[in-house]
Amino acid sequence: MSTVAREVMSVHVGQCGSQVGNACWELFCMEHGIEPNGKIANDNKVVDNSFQTFYNETAAGQYVPRALFVDLEPTVIDEIRTGTYKALYHPEQLITGKEDAANNYARGHYTVGKELIDVLLDRIRKSAEGCSGLQGFMVFHSYGGGTGSGFTSLMLERLAIDYGKKSKFHLPIYPSPEISTAVVEPYNSVLTTHCTMENADCAFLLDNTACYEICQKNLDVERPTYSNLNRLIVQVVSALTSSLRFEGCLNVDLCEFQTNLVPYPRIHFPLASYAPILSNEKAHHEQMTIHEITSKCFDRENQMIKVDTRAGKFMACCMLYRGDIVPKDINAAINFMKNKADVKFVDWCPTGFKVGINFQPTTIVPGSEMAKTQRSVCMLTNTTALMDVWSRLNTKFDMMYAKRAFIHCTWERGWKRGSSATRGKTWPRWSETTRRLGWTPSLFKMNMRKPRRRWKKERNLCCQVNLPETF
Numbered sequence: 492m493s494t495v496a497r498e499v500m501s502v503h504v505g506q507c508g509s510q511v512g513n514a515c516w517e518l519f520c521m522e523h524g525i526e527p528n529g530k531i532a533n534d535n536k537v538v539d540n541s542f543q544t545f546y547n548e549t550a551a552g553q554y555v556p557r558a559l560f561v562d563l564e565p566t567v568i569d570e571i572r573t574g575t576y577k578a579l580y581h582p583e584q585l586i587t588g589k590e591d592a593a594n595n596y597a598r599g600h601y602t603v604g605k606e607l608i609d610v611l612l613d614r615i616r617k618s619a620e621g622c623s624g625l626q627g628f629m630v631f632h633s634y635g636g637g638t639g640s641g642f643t644s645l646m647l648e649r650l651a652i653d654y655g656k657k658s659k660f661h662l663p664i665y666p667s668p669e670i671s672t673a674v675v676e677p678y679n680s681v682l683t684t685h686c687t688m689e690n691a692d693c694a695f696l697l698d699n700t701a702c703y704e705i706c707q708k709n710l711d712v713e714r715p716t717y718s719n720l721n722r723l724i725v726q727v728v729s730a731l732t733s734s735l736r737f738e739g740c741l742n743v744d745l746c747e748f749q750t751n752l753v754p755y756p757r758i759h760f761p762l763a764s765y766a767p768i769l770s771n772e773k774a775h776h777e778q779m780t781i782h783e784i785t786s787k788c789f790d791r792e793n794q795m796i797k798v799d800t801r802a803g804k805f806m807a808c809c810m811l812y813r814g815d816i817v818p819k820d821i822n823a824a825i826n827f828m829k830n831k832a833d834v835k836f837v838d839w840c841p842t843g844f845k846v847g848i849n850f851q852p853t854t855i856v857p858g859s860e861m862a863k864t865q866r867s868v869c870m871l872t873n874t875t876a877l878m879d880v881w882s883r884l885n886t887k888f889d890m891m892y893a894k895r896a897f898i899h900c901t902w903e904r905g906w907k908r909g910s911s912a913t914r915g916k917t918w919p920r921w922s923e924t925t926r927r928l929g930w931t932p933s934l935f936k937m938n939m940r941k942p943r944r945r946w947k948k949e950r951n952l953c954c955q956v957n958l959p960e961t962f
Contacts, residue, residue: 497624497735497744498544498545498623499545499626499628499629499732499735500618500629501545501559501629502558502611502646503561504562504632504639504643504646505563505632506639507632507636508632508639509560509568510567510717511662511721511728512558512631513576514718514721514725516558516579517576519545519556520576521854522851522854523554523736525546525579529549529555529578529579530553541736542737544735545736547618547621555579557618558584559584559586559611559614560580560586561611563587563590563592563598563599563603563638563642565589568587571585584614586610588607590603591637592604592636594637594675594679596637596675596679599639599641599644599645600640600641600644600645604642605645608642608645619654626657626658626744627658627659627660628650628658628660629660629732630659630660630661630662630663630691631661631663632661632663633663634663634664634676634679635666635671635672635673637679639683641683644682647686647687647690647691651689658692658693659690660691660694661687661691661693661695662694662697662724663695663696663697664697665680665696665880667699667797668797670699670703675897677887677888677891678892678897681888684884692759693748694760694761695761696762696795696796697727697795701796703715705768705793706860709773710768710770710861712860722856722860726765726869727763727765729854730811730853730868731748731869732745733811733851734847739851740818740848742847743809743811748809748871751845752809752871752872754806758806758873759873760873760877762794762795762871762872762874763796763870764788764789765788765869765870766787766868767779767787768861770861773862774862781824781868782823784867785810785821786824788868789828789833789870798877799876799879803874803878804835804836804874805835805836805837805872805873806836806840806875807840807845807873808843808870808871809844810825810844810847810869811847811868811869811870811871812848812849813849813851813866813869814851814852815850815852816850816866821846821848825844825846852865
């Protein structure tokens with residue numbers, strides 16, 4: 492079967508993005524029967540070429556991922572160069588610098604990152620020229636790291652200029668409420684979130700703490716490692732892209748996520764849930780009907796970010812089913828969820844649900860703790876309960892910035908004092924829009940501390956933001 496190619500380019504930034512990306516392409520290769528050297532396995536017959544959305548076929552018959560790995564220091568990507576899938580990637584796809592960003596947004600954006608950005612954009616341009624119809628980009632990174640925040644922001648600004656009409660989707664690792672890998676994580680996260688709001692079309696938030704708890708409670712892993720978390724996260728990525736890589740009766744294009752999940756341009760941060768997530772010991776004792784796995788997606792135990800969705804209202808939901816699926820059972824399960832008391836939708840969205848069906852079942856990497864199931868579902872939902880996520884980060888930012896703690900190193904690396912206005916632009920507008928959508932967060936009020944007198948004029952100017960009528 493011949494289909495029109497709609498290529499998607501993946502960009503993996505920093506240590507987090509590179510590690511998640513390596514696990515992602517490992518799973519993709521297993522799903523399509525591609526060996527670590529890029530060749531199709533002898534016992535695998537290619538039925539259609541839909542998976543070429545993410546792969547590029549060479550003259551030698553080798554399939555090369557349409558992906559770029561970039562990091563300002565070579566340690567993590569060197570592991571990919573010497574790992575099991577070292578023959579899968581083109582050497583020019585692995586881009587490294589010589590000096591790390593050191594958890595500093597300014598180093599990744601203004602100094603060290605600027606030395607590497609032109610090399611990355613040149614490789615993106617070469618890869619885009621080889622596409623017949625580039626659909627968009629998928630960016631994997633973290634909000635808290637120096638490279639993941641600063642360099643990603645710089646890359647997004649340049650991509651917005653060169654590829655303004657192409658879709659840009661993000662899978663960021665958002666700061667956890669309890670676990671932190673860097674002291675200056677609130678600074679990095681606030682600054683990169685502001686850039687993401689302006690230059691990204693949709694960002695599916697993921698949280699390390701939520702993934703830790705899922706591994707401990709559902710998979711019975713007492714001490715989860717990053718490998719456990721990455722293999723859990725890539726199952727969500729696989730579900731997001733399954734309609735692009737496999738044939739199905741109700742496919743969901745990448746651009747349809749933006750159409751159905753983003754009610755307003757800046758409200759583009761859906762959370763992801765996945766079900767069933769079971770260990771091999773528990774899988775034999777579960778029924779796993781369509782009704783059951785749909786209900787589990789609305790439970791906090793299966794959400795990839797720590798937030799209580801019962802505290803807000805749903806604006807839109809996208810249900811992506813895989814495996815042995817009957818459309819009639821999906822309609823019955825969705826109607827049941829609509830009538831539940833703790834599943835509340837805003838008044839101005841009467842339909843609420845977008846459904847995708849793909850008959851290709853999930854694939855499990857050997858050695859993984861997850862059990863292989865006949866059917867699964869990934870839920871993407873845009874909810875006003877995410878106000879809690881932003882409020883937590885906002886409070887941490889205020890506590891540190893009120894004392895100007897850890898600011899000197901950032902200023903020395905090129906971050907101007909006026910750049911602190913990004914927080915004043917981002918959070919008041921986002922929170923005001925959330926209130927207008929039908930929910931007033933009485934429990935999660937913004938903790939706006941009074942700034943010092945010499946900063947009072949600047950802070951007042953940046954906080955007086957009026958929402959446009961077309962917001």
